[in-house]
Amino acid sequence: MVLCHGTPWSSQLWVPFAEALARDFTVYLWDMPGYGQSSKHPDHAVDLGTQAELFTDLLRHWELPAPHVIAHDYGGAVSLRAHLLHGVPFASLALVDVVALRPWGSDFFRLVAENTDAFAGQPPAVHRGALEAYVVGASHRGLTAEQRHTVTAPWLTPEGQPAFYRQIAAADQRFTDEIQDRYPELDLPVKIIWGREDTWIPVDRAERLTAAIPGADLEIIDGAGHLVHYDAPVHLAIALQRWLTHVR
DSSP, rough: EEEEESSSOOOOGGHHHHHTTTTTTTTTEOOOOTTTTTTOOSOOSHHHHHHHHHEEEEHHHOOOOOOOEEEEEEEHHHHHHHTTOOOOSSSSSEEEEOOOOOSSSOOOHHHHHHHHHHHTTTTTHHHHHHHHHHHHHOSOOOOOHHHHHHHHHSSSSHHHHHHHHHHTTTOTTTHHHHHHHTTGGGSOOEEEEEEEESSSOHHHHHHHHHSSSSTTTEEEEEOOOOOHHSSSSHHHHHHHOOOOHOOO
């Protein structure tokens, strides 16, 4: 199985789940280019279209003919594009609080896109404060110091600070507009999991996405926001294990 992260996260968000699921599956984790421990070179494209193409290439490099894919946030758009536009077969697809339906992208995204250099050039202490305030808002229950460090550390280096704003500036709804009307074509088992208190991508998107995908199964987790991995880790782990046992 392959676990896909979103923005501004990294594969570290999935590590505890990968370790648990590795008892029954061979699990692959990857950092999208521009995220986590991957290259943050300013010349490297980080838009969703490029990420989907690279994901396609990576699955072929790993020689995975039809893996189970679990995706969060941007990882949903990346995996859906890989399947619908690039013909990558999946055994199943689990979508956890994903970017998949219009409208998406906040006023902050648009502000960064219009002033990327100014944001990238902020004093490090100002950047840290803004970054921490931003990511904490993704959790309904609040983040521990360790969790906050896990999600912010890649963006606090001299290389990471401008990379954080570049990946936001590269966000463009057209990458989901190009596939949204094709969701009824999906012909594979699909599980949709959502935090009921997700303020980043409200739960009505889960209901709309479920209606758009034939046979999709929806599970809503109470007391969890966008970072359901931290807000309700046991519930998420059990939901994924039951799903994978069902479709395996």
